Amino acid sequence: MNIFEHGLDQCQANYVPLTPINFLKRTADTFPERIAIIHGKEHISYQRFQIEVNRFASALVKRGVKKGDTVAVMAANIPAFIEAHYAVPMTGAVLNSLNTRLDAQALAFILDHGECDVLLVDMAYAEVMKTALALSSRQPLVIDIVDPECTQATARIGELDFDTLLNEGDDVFDLHLITDEWQALALNYTSGTTGNPKGVVYSHRGAYLNAIGNALVWSLSDVPVYLWTLPMFHCNGWCFPWSIVAVGGTQVCLRHVEVNSIVAKMNEHQVSHFCGxxxxxxxxxxxxxxxxxxxxxxxxxxxxxxxxxxxxxxxxxxxxxxxxxxxxxxxxxxxxxxxxxxxxxxxxxxxxxxxxxxxxxxxxxxxxxxxxxxxxxxxxxxxxxxxxxxxxxxxxxxxxxxxxxxxxxxxxxxxxxxxxxxxxxxxxxxxxxxxxxSKDIIISGGENISSVELEGVLYQHPAILEAAVVARADDTWGESPCAFVTLKADYVLSEDEVISFCREHMAHFKVPRSVVFSELPKTSTGKIQKFVLREKVRSLFG
Structure with missing residues (x-):
């Protein structure tokens, strides 16, 4: 029997497009009183979370947002940003999470390239966004997010604030605007360390599946309490705004990734999980x-x-x-x-x-x-x-x-x-x-040297806080490793001591031939900028 000849077709009863925004409705229906989000002294239940998302989405639609529009968010890890991960795609629009560490020129490029229609701005970033808007050709609707946990007093730049927008919305929002799971859900830009960043487009299907994947590989069960140390702008927080809701967990917001705050939140809220x-x-x-x-x-x-x-x-x-x-x-x-x-x-x-x-x-x-x-x-x-x-x-x-x-x-x-x-x-x-x-491998005398392997050895030294390795020109070997090292406070270490330590722990041809003690330049997501180090090598060694 060929089952494909018997009219067993896709229909509303047996097919619904996959989208992570459906996680919220299920959890809010099942656990309405459970705490979904903690921010400062504020504890937001799943029932309230669902209502605020509905208001957010319906207000955007009333303001003219439609399928395919771009809604950008420039914010710290705060409740409004979590809510945007549901409300924006509910309207059929695309969520563009902006990197809070970028400069105005890079942000202006993203606003233009992504064709921003609506921009939500946490007031901590009002100044840089004001400059970015002046450099941009776009004229989006700008909405200020006034967060009570934000201590930076800045002038408003928006047409209205976030609370006013929510008051324009409805408690119930039931438009079925996700008609295809291949629809664009999010737009995220790469770091752009060697040129303009590239805009990476996510689908509803992909976000749904990766959110489920997180839950499967990380044992997200027993009502996890998740601390937001990871920037939510980074790959949509690795899909965790959706993963944690899917399992009915609690998300603890954190404006600043600072070790005292991290430990305080861990103790105050019995944190069970965090990413970093x-x-x-x-x-x-x-x-x-x-x-x-x-x-x-x-x-x-x-x-x-x-x-x-x-x-x-x-x-x-x-x-x-x-x-x-x-x-x-x-x-x-x-x-x-x-x-x-x-x-x-x-x-x-x-x-x-x-x-x-x-x-x-x-x-x-x-x-x-x-x-x-x-x-x-x-x-x-x-x-x-x-x-x-x-x-x-x-x-x-x-x-x-x-x-x-x-x-x-x-x-x-x-x-x-x-x-x-x-x-x-x-x-x-x-x-x-x-x-x-591929661009970081060091080829010395025809042998491949892994900078990652060498960095792993350097991190074993008790005096070394951070390390990065790049290639430098070598008259004999073509290339040789150059190590950049940041020492821990109150430690002193010489170049010879670093080289000797490496010789004790790895093949001698992999050992760095030069060591530079300095702070390490980093991208907006905390990755070491090796292209900056390569430029420094050229200036130091020719």
């Missing part, structure tokens, strides 16, 4: 001992953004945190690869555990394919933990493409895979481990 780049974990590890002693044990941490050195993972676990290492990019909705733990590793010592957890891991259940391929032949590399290839993705949690950039989209999707640009090896157990960005 390795730099955030390093900041916590190096806090004052009296503060470290007050941190509750057993808090689950998801880290991504840059490969965390095993020493950082070991240090955090010594403090009682449970680390899950993940990997992803803006183009794949944030993390979609996780270092899944296996019970047979439980008896390994702390160094072995940290080394295993430092590997990027295996694909989420919601990402169809992730592999390490030879970019020339497009064949998988051997699973020998040595052969380097490029990490590539294929599946539903891969972006729709780059907005208004067909050439970049075609290049990214060449041969039917998304090319990450990250170089990695594949272990015999199938776990992948990053060795470098």
């Amino acid at each position: 780049a390795p730099i955030v974990l390093n900041t916590i590890m190096n806090a004052e001992s009296s503060l470290l002693q007050s941190i509750p044990r057993g808090i689950k941490v998801m880290t991504a953004g840059a490969p965390p050195p095993a020493a950082v993972i070991k240090g955090m676990e010594t403090l009682g945190f449970e680390i899950t290492q993940t990997y992803g990019l803006t183009e794949v909705y944030g993390p979609c690869v996780a270092s899944e733990w296996k019970s047979e590793w439980d008896d390994k010592d702390s160094d072995e555990r940290a080394a295993l957890k430092a590997r990027q891991g295996v694909r989420y259940p919601t990402q169809e394919a992730v592999d390490v391929l030879d970019p020339e032949t497009m064949l998988p590399v051997p699973a020998d933990a040595e052969t380097i290839g490029e990490i590539m993705f294929r599946g539903n949690t891969t972006m729709r493409g780059y907005l208004k950039n067909e050439t970049a989209t075609e290049q990214a999707f060449a041969h039917g895979w998304f090319h990450s640009g990250d170089l990695a090896v594949k272990h015999p157990d199938g776990f992948i481990e990053i060795r470098d960005r």
Whole structure:
């Protein structure tokens, strides 16, 4: 029997487009009195959360927002930003989360390129957005978000404030504007360290699936209390505004990522989960001992953004945190690869555990394919933990493409895979481990040297706070490693001592031939700007 000949077609009863905004209605219906959001002294129930989202969405529609419009948000991690992750896509519009660390010129480019129609501005960022609007050709409806937790007094720049907008809306909003799960839900811009940022377009389907993937790989159960240390503008907070609602958890807002505030929130609200780049974990590890002693044990941490050195993972676990290492990019909705733990590793010592957890891991259940391929032949590399290839993705949690950039989209999707640009090896157990960005690998005397591997060794030194490695020209070897090192407070270290330490812990040809002590330049998302370091190398060494 051929079932396709019997009229079993898609209909309203058996098909509804996947969208993460449906998570809220289910949780609000089931747990209306449960606390959804905590911000300062304010505790917002799921019932109230749903009503405010309905008001937000219906007010936008009354103001003329329609399917395909762009609604941009420039805000800290506050309730209005969480609500925007539901209200904006409910209208069929596209949510454009703006990076709060960008300058006015970059923001103006994004407003123009993304064709901003409505702009919500947290008053802490009013000045930079005022300048960006003056540089932009767009004239969006500007709405001020006046947050009681914001201590920066600035002049209003909007036509109205957020509370006034909500008062224009209705408690019930039931327009069915999501007609296709391939509809654009969000627009996120890459860091743009070497030129204008690229606009990455997310679909409702992809966001739904990656949000579910987060819940599956990170054991989001038993009503998690999630602390917003991760910037919500970064890949839509790695899809966690939707993941936490899907499981009925509580989101604790945090305006400033500062270690005293982080620890205070952990204790005050019995935080169970938080996300952060390795730099955030390093900041916590190096806090004052009296503060470290007050941190509750057993808090689950998801880290991504840059490969965390095993020493950082070991240090955090010594403090009682449970680390899950993940990997992803803006183009794949944030993390979609996780270092899944296996019970047979439980008896390994702390160094072995940290080394295993430092590997990027295996694909989420919601990402169809992730592999390490030879970019020339497009064949998988051997699973020998040595052969380097490029990490590539294929599946539903891969972006729709780059907005208004067909050439970049075609290049990214060449041969039917998304090319990450990250170089990695594949272990015999199938776990992948990053060795470098393709542009960061150091080729010395014909041998490949992984800057990530060398950085991992440097982080093991008790005096080193941060480290980054780039190539420098070498008359003998073509290239050799140059290490940039930031020391911990009250420590003194010489170049020879750093080099000697490295020689004790790795093959001698991989050891840096020069060491520069300095602060490390970082992108707006906390990643080290290696292109700045390369320029510094050229100025120092020619």
